[in-house]
Amino acid sequence: MNIGDIEKKVIDYWSLKTEEYWGRRLLYDTRRLMKYTLNILIEKKPRTVLDVGCGPGIFTYFLSKFSYVISIDIAISMIKKARKKAGNVNTDFIVADASYMPLRSSSIDYVVAYRVLEYLPDLMKGFIEIRRTLRREGVASIQLPSKTGFMLLALPSLILKLLSEITKYKFVISLFEASSLRNYYTPSQLIKYLKGSNLALIYITGYELNPFAVIQATLLRHESKLSRIIDIIVDKLSSYLESKLSPLLLAVLSLNIYALIMKR
Helix, strand or coil: CCHHHHHHHHHHHHHHHHHHHCCCCCCHHHHHHHHHHHHHHHHHCCCEEEEECCCCCHHHHHHCCCCEEEEEECCHHHHHHHHHHHCCCCEEEEECECCECCCCCCCEEEEEECCCHHHCCCHHHHHHHHHHHEEEEEEEEEEEEEHHHHHHHHHHHHHHHHHHHHCCCCCCCHHHHCHHHCCCECHHHHHHHHHHCCEEEEEEEEEEECCHHHHHHHHHHHCCHHHHHHHHHHHHHHHHHHHHCCHHHHHHHEEEEEEEEEEC
């Protein structure tokens, strides 16, 4: 499959997902990312933020409360949804590929790239573009799916898929819906790409600890009291484990890798 075919599949997939995406209650990982992001917004006070792969505008809406935001996405339908939901105050929207962003070099203070770079046929191009657009000592928050975490969750996800076929409940695990289009990475691979694109790693950690993320992602679809209890338990457990485990080990054991990087 060539690069053009891959890009078309990604565009088609996310175009179909546009309508349902915003309607979900914010899952644990989204709120977790917002906590990380808020810390950077408060500390760095960026004037201009780039939201790469903005989707329906969940983070664009959040970021625009603090800074001027440029949001890009490869799917036109997502950009339309983002513009409608996030509004035009303090925001601009561009239909573009994260591998070739139509932005001036050294024009961005803070880049947010959550749930997007893993869909690129060439991850290095994504990192090079992030570095190009960042101002000197600008920072970027990225999220990539952990290869180890995905392997750990493969069996539970298959079990839930089977249950959904034999019961009236639809256990929809959004984390795996696009698995065939995604690439998965280890922390060491991430560090290799960062070095190759001349970006400095400031911080790396993991979240959505296994197997709780699967249970939670399923229960939250039903908005039950049990889902809120699970939500609290997962949050407390994750915070505890983060304080006890080394960041690198935690990243390996987690479904997603979160990293804060800086332009050299």
